[in-house]
Amino acid sequence: MAYSFDFAAVLEYREVLLAGTLRTLALTATGTVFGLAIGVLGAVSRAWRIAPYDKVFAVYVEAVRNTPFLVQLFFIFFGLPSLGVQINEWQAAILAMVINLGAYTTEIIRAGIEATPRGQIEAAQSLAMTRAQIFRQVVLPPALRKVWPAICSQVVIVMLGSSVCSQIAAEELTFAANFIQSRNFRAFETYFIVTAMYFVLALLVRQIMIRGGRRLLGGRRA
Amino acid sequence: MNLVRIDGLHKHFGSNHVLKGIDLRIKQGEVVALIGRSGSGKSTLLRSINGLESFEDGLVEVDGERLHAGQTNLRELRQKVGMVFQQFNLFPHLSVGENVMLAPQVVKKTPRGECETIARSVLDKVGLSEKYDAYPDQLSGGQQQRVAIARALAMQPRVLLCDEITSALDPELVNEVLAVVKTLAAEGMTLIMVTHEMRFAREVGDRLVFMHEGRIHESGTPAELFAHPKTPELANFIGSIN
Numbered sequence: 001m002a003y004s005f006d007f008a009a010v011l012e013y014r015e016v017l018l019a020g021t022l023r024t025l026a027l028t029a030t031g032t033v034f035g036l037a038i039g040v041l042g043a044v045s046r047a048w049r050i051a052p053y054d055k056v057f058a059v060y061v062e063a064v065r066n067t068p069f070l071v072q073l074f075f076i077f078f079g080l081p082s083l084g085v086q087i088n089e090w091q092a093a094i095l096a097m098v099i100n101l102g103a104y105t106t107e108i109i110r111a112g113i114e115a116t117p118r119g120q121i122e123a124a125q126s127l128a129m130t131r132a133q134i135f136r137q138v139v140l141p142p143a144l145r146k147v148w149p150a151i152c153s154q155v156v157i158v159m160l161g162s163s164v165c166s167q168i169a170a171e172e173l174t175f176a177a178n179f180i181q182s183r184n185f186r187a188f189e190t191y192f193i194v195t196a197m198y199f200v201l202a203l204l205v206r207q208i209m210i211r212g213g214r215r216l217l218g219g220r221r222a
Numbered sequence: 223m224n225l226v227r228i229d230g231l232h233k234h235f236g237s238n239h240v241l242k243g244i245d246l247r248i249k250q251g252e253v254v255a256l257i258g259r260s261g262s263g264k265s266t267l268l269r270s271i272n273g274l275e276s277f278e279d280g281l282v283e284v285d286g287e288r289l290h291a292g293q294t295n296l297r298e299l300r301q302k303v304g305m306v307f308q309q310f311n312l313f314p315h316l317s318v319g320e321n322v323m324l325a326p327q328v329v330k331k332t333p334r335g336e337c338e339t340i341a342r343s344v345l346d347k348v349g350l351s352e353k354y355d356a357y358p359d360q361l362s363g364g365q366q367q368r369v370a371i372a373r374a375l376a377m378q379p380r381v382l383l384c385d386e387i388t389s390a391l392d393p394e395l396v397n398e399v400l401a402v403v404k405t406l407a408a409e410g411m412t413l414i415m416v417t418h419e420m421r422f423a424r425e426v427g428d429r430l431v432f433m434h435e436g437r438i439h440e441s442g443t444p445a446e447l448f449a450h451p452k453t454p455e456l457a458n459f460i461g462s463i464n
Contacts (some may be wrong), residue, residue, distance in 0.1 A: 098306060123311035125372075126272050127325035128300035137324060142315045218315075 009184040010193050013176075020176030021197060027172060028205065029076070029149075031097030034081040036151070038098065039105025044135055046106065047113040057106055064103035070164045072096050078169045079138075093165040101158045108150045112143030146219045152209040156202050163198070173197065225250045225412050226271065226275075226381060231280035233266055240266050241277065242436040245356065245379075248381070255423035255444075258433035259459065264416045267433070268383050271414065272296070272303040277400035285380045301329065304374030304381040307392050310366040312358040312373070318353040322373045329377070337376075344372040348402050364395030368402055384408065399430045420463055424448060432456050 004044035010017075040060065064072065076099075077092035087095075116139050124134040144151075166175035173194060181190040226248035240263045248254055256264040269275040271282055273289055273296035275427060282289040287299040312321050319396035322341040325330040331404035332340070345351045358366055367387055384403065388396045400422050407413055407426050417423050423430060424444040431441040434455045440447060451457040 013306040062389065093307060117309075117311070119307055119309045120313060122274055123305075123307060123313075123373075124306035124325075125296075126300060126303070127373070127382075128297045128329045129325060133328050137328060138313055142313075145315065 006186055007189050007193065010180060010189045013180045016176045016180060019116065020171060020173035022202065023078055024159065024162055024172040024201065027093055027097060027165065030094050030154065031101050031158060032155050034098040035101025037106055038102030039109050040140065042102060042106030043109035043113050046062055047110045061103045061106050069100055069161050070167060072100060073164060073168060074077050089168045089170040093170040094167055097158055097162060101154065103152050105151060108147050108154060109143060112147035113139055115146055116143060134174045141217060148213040148217065152206050155209055156206050159205055160198060160202060223250055224248065225285055225443065227283040228236050229280070229281040231270060231277050233275060233277040234269065240436050244364045245430065246438065246439060248412065248414060251412055253407045253428045254411045254428055254431060255427040256414065256431050256433060258421060262433040263436045264433045266386055268414060268416050271301050271383055272305055285346055301377060302380045303383060304377060304379030306374055306385065308386040310370045312369055314358050318356050318369050321369060322376045323435050325377050344375045347375065348372045362395060363391045364398045367399045369390065371402055377392045381412040381414060384413065386416050386418065388419055432459065441447055
């Protein structure tokens with residue numbers, strides 16, 4: 001093998017890598033919080049057929065699930081300014097991630113809501129609870145617990161997918177990699193390191209999500 | 223004074239006419255057992271009393287709260303009517319104490335400290351105060367059902383509906399639940415129950431209501447009904463369960 005590795009050429013840029021990593025995490029965290037909020041609203045609208053929102057969310061979910069993330073990102077980044085909405089690359093990236101995750105989690109959380117035994121809802125009704133109280137207190141916590149592993153996976157998928165945000169010059173981790181290899185011409189080493197970083201980040205984010213879920217969704221501790 | 227009044231109740235499931243004009247009066251403190259074959263409409267009738275089933279015609283009134291056909295605002299009525307189900311239906315993510323406290327807290331907005339006092343006292347009544355911090359899946363069926371009774375009692379209902387509350391229990395667990403119901407009856411709680419426990423219905427019931435094909439076919443004291451059934455359907459039913 002004639003190729004000689006030079007990782008030092010990449011590590012010179014560790015501050016760029018660190019900044020990119022933090023931005024990727026920030027994008028993911030923001031996308032997760034707002035995406036989950038949309039997912040919960042979408043899921044209850046669809047599962048309980050709350051008109052007209054159930055139809056609105058159905059169209060939204062299909063639109064997002066059947067188009068590529070990169071195209072969604074371009075649609076927002078180039079489309080909104082044409083409609084007169086000024087938007088920078090970060091706003092576009094966050095918006096695209098929220099919209100994307102919101103659609104997928106709508107379907108995931110809906111499955112959890114629909115798995116609620118009918119009898120538990122009737123018990124809550126007979127205790128004179130309102131629909132909103134029943135949803136908040138009786139339906140949502142076990143539903144989220146049931147589908148939490150699927151949500152964690154989806155968040156990791158979206159975090160990895162956020163690498164395409166480099167295409168609109170959002171300076172996240174993949175953007176950092178492109179920048180570094182264009183400076184040091186060490187593409188292989190750069191992407192080798194960045195790949196490993198994504199791998200570690202994915203494991204990390206999944207662990208944080210699983211632990212956070214256990215704490216937040218509480219309930220029975222075995 | 224009638225606590226529960228049901229007038230001319232009609233209910234269809236599609237083309238199936240399941241309640242064909244039910245009239246029933248229940249006094250404060252009375253214990254009424256609805257008996258009859260499956261499909262006779264007794265569970266549907268019970269579930270109409272707190273609006274879990276809608277009906278097309280007639281009227282339900284509990285302690286002055288009226289419920290007309292097609293009405294959907296049921297919160298006032300439901301605060302006066304407790305219900306216990308065949309499948310317990312405890313909330314699995316909440317501890318026993320939290321299960322019992324939930325409704326007083328969110329529906330009646332009772333302060334947390336007071337809710338805990340209520341929860342402990344109703345759990346004590348069903349003999350489960352030591353299970354306050356347990357979760358439903360750590361309890362036996364009989365214990366779960368007693369928690370479900372406590373949960374209903376925490377709302378201080380005027381009447382308690384029991385829908386085949388021992389049918390899902392192993393035989394050896396039936397008695398601990400019936401003992402609780404018996405205590406409630408002795409304390410003057412108004413009870414309406416659908417049950418297949420004939421011996422229990424006979425022992426605790428002030429009145430039996432025999433339903434047949436969507437109508438109240440016969441009703442009276444347990445002694446009357448069992449000794450002198452007036453209709454062949456009831457005689458048949460009594461024969462079939464002995």
